[in-house]
Amino acid sequence: MLILTIHNGHDSSFTLLKDGDILGHWEIERICRVKHGTGAQTADGKTIHDIKFPIIQEKLRSFGLDIADVDIIGLNGVTNWDCYHQNSFIWKNLKNKFGDPEGQGKCILEDTNPPFYTWTAPLEVEPCWGNYKGKKEIRFFVLRHSMAHSAASYYTSPFKESAVFSWEGAGDFWETAVECYGLGNCLEFLGSYNWKPHYNIFGSLFNDAGHLLADIGTGLDCPGKVMGLSAYGTPRRQWVDETLRLCGYCGKTFQLCEGGRKRWTSMELEYKGAKFSLRENIIQDVPYPDEPIRSMLKDSSFKVSQDFAASIQQALEEYFLDRLKVLYDKIGSENLCISGGVGLNVLANTRALRESPFKNVHVVSCCNDGGLSLGTALYIWHAYLGNVKICKSFNPYLGDTLYDKPGTDTFGAVVEGFPVNFKQMEWGALCKFIAKELLDKKIVGWIQDRWEIGPRALGNRSIFASPLSADMKNIINRVKRREWYRPFAPIVMEEYAGEYFDIDRPAPYMVVVADSKTDKIPAAVHIDGTARLQTVNRAQNRKAWTLLNEFNKLSGVPVLLNTSYNVGGMPIVNYLSDALKLLCDSSMSYVVVDNYVFRKR
Numbered sequence: 001m002l003i004l005t006i007h008n009g010h011d012s013s014f015t016l017l018k019d020g021d022i023l024g025h026w027e028i029e030r031i032c033r034v035k036h037g038t039g040a041q042t043a044d045g046k047t048i049h050d051i052k053f054p055i056i057q058e059k060l061r062s063f064g065l066d067i068a069d070v071d072i073i074g075l076n077g078v079t080n081w082d083c084y085h086q087n088s089f090i091w092k093n094l095k096n097k098f099g100d101p102e103g104q105g106k107c108i109l110e111d112t113n114p115p116f117y118t119w120t121a122p123l124e125v126e127p128c129w130g131n132y133k134g135k136k137e138i139r140f141f142v143l144r145h146s147m148a149h150s151a152a153s154y155y156t157s158p159f160k161e162s163a164v165f166s167w168e169g170a171g172d173f174w175e176t177a178v179e180c181y182g183l184g185n186c187l188e189f190l191g192s193y194n195w196k197p198h199y200n201i202f203g204s205l206f207n208d209a210g211h212l213l214a215d216i217g218t219g220l221d222c223p224g225k226v227m228g229l230s231a232y233g234t235p236r237r238q239w240v241d242e243t244l245r246l247c248g249y250c251g252k253t254f255q256l257c258e259g260g261r262k263r264w265t266s267m268e269l270e271y272k273g274a275k276f277s278l279r280e281n282i283i284q285d286v287p288y289p290d291e292p293i294r295s296m297l298k299d300s301s302f303k304v305s306q307d308f309a310a311s312i313q314q315a316l317e318e319y320f321l322d323r324l325k326v327l328y329d330k331i332g333s334e335n336l337c338i339s340g341g342v343g344l345n346v347l348a349n350t351r352a353l354r355e356s357p358f359k360n361v362h363v364v365s366c367c368n369d370g371g372l373s374l375g376t377a378l379y380i381w382h383a384y385l386g387n388v389k390i391c392k393s394f395n396p397y398l399g400d401t402l403y404d405k406p407g408t409d410t411f412g413a414v415v416e417g418f419p420v421n422f423k424q425m426e427w428g429a430l431c432k433f434i435a436k437e438l439l440d441k442k443i444v445g446w447i448q449d450r451w452e453i454g455p456r457a458l459g460n461r462s463i464f465a466s467p468l469s470a471d472m473k474n475i476i477n478r479v480k481r482r483e484w485y486r487p488f489a490p491i492v493m494e495e496y497a498g499e500y501f502d503i504d505r506p507a508p509y510m511v512v513v514a515d516s517k518t519d520k521i522p523a524a525v526h527i528d529g530t531a532r533l534q535t536v537n538r539a540q541n542r543k544a545w546t547l548l549n550e551f552n553k554l555s556g557v558p559v560l561l562n563t564s565y566n567v568g569g570m571p572i573v574n575y576l577s578d579a580l581k582l583l584c585d586s587s588m589s590y591v592v593v594d595n596y597v598f599r600k601r
């Protein structure tokens, strides 16, 4: 049984699942080098969607497979059939790539919980499938967007049963949050919060706040920045309440508030003794506030912007805890899976772990839209086909190995274009050498094996540095061209995690924070004393663990600063050329690829 699932839209991805094993999960941005893969044009004038289908064919071929071997094609993105028609992009894409499902006359609404659509259609589809020229009847399966998110977290969790809460910015422009219950291979839909007719969810408010406060990057990158900035501020109760009202949250009950989104703009902000009002309707009708206000908000000494971010974060957490209590009362499970883009809010996840009635929390590393095709594939395998859910820890290293790496045909030509030397080293000696250089405050790119799926680097596409001195934070921020307030995360040997951080369990996906117990690692701890840590053990990532072990032997500290191998606004690297360019253009000293060490000449 070979299942191919495709997510269109931003953070486009596809997944191949063969007999229940995930052959791979590919976020298109890593290949086409356009962050979030929003369909923008690539350098050679093609859209991401133009290049996606040949890429799928290429990956199938790398496993000795062809599109003709696929049994089910899964898609996501519809809440109901009406919404399906409203979503013109998906509709057009389906028709262009797979034929018109309605035209087939075989489209079936499956009477299940949740309902979904399947149909059988002839696969004779265009040149988009590379060399495929045949014709085949193939089963199609459409899963609603929010359920695909929920499935991504539940089916990768170690739980036999669990409550699931998925929430995000816009969802499929119909559902923005959904509650589910997973039991064995089943995932039951319980209910959802809808986008229309009112605006009532936090994810997009974070986008708006990001534009107000930071004005950098796309909307999809803004929420993380607001979260980072929030640690510098103090929540103001009036603003927290205002934000809750904006989201339709009125007191103890969740009610929809008409026109709430506009009210935010009436807040008055003080700056250098003067008062400013954000224009009425500014968020609703104009994407950005006036330039002078924007500039002031970017000022690091402007406390109001920090308090504003802290207030929004606080409101989000209060809302979340309240929703979780309701969900717990409905279900009574001790386990919680979190998904959707807001699942990347590590502060909210942490409060769920510490303060909600749930005892165990799982968040998949690709809980954003990049994980939708994975969730769809796992849903088809378990819920639709009825296969048993295997409850074990999830391996997130499911992407490709580095393109053009040593040993490939193109390696020589790529490396010739850069002023670098390289040498191959025995693995043990390499780790000792790099650990020593890290202790000497060198910055090291670290690329090993297949990339980790999701937006966080989990030790295979990382930049590592010593966490021992506070100034390293600013040095790395310059390398990565990031804002001053963005925190860096620690990667720690799992066996020492409890010694350095207030945490009593492994945290392998960098989706929660923990309070630091030590002043030894200032570069990897945020201003509020928290750290968005990743714990690592030998089985989970042997190479990163070995490097940490060597660093521990030299320094007495089993922790490194770990950040993703990219610069602001770019996807995480997977081309050797991108990795070497950053090495040559920055104060990085080395890039390690497998057991090859590159350095600038």
Ligand SMILES: [Fe+2]
Residues within 6 Å of the ligand: 145, 149, 168, 171, 172, 340, 341, 368, 369
């Ligand atoms: Fe989503």
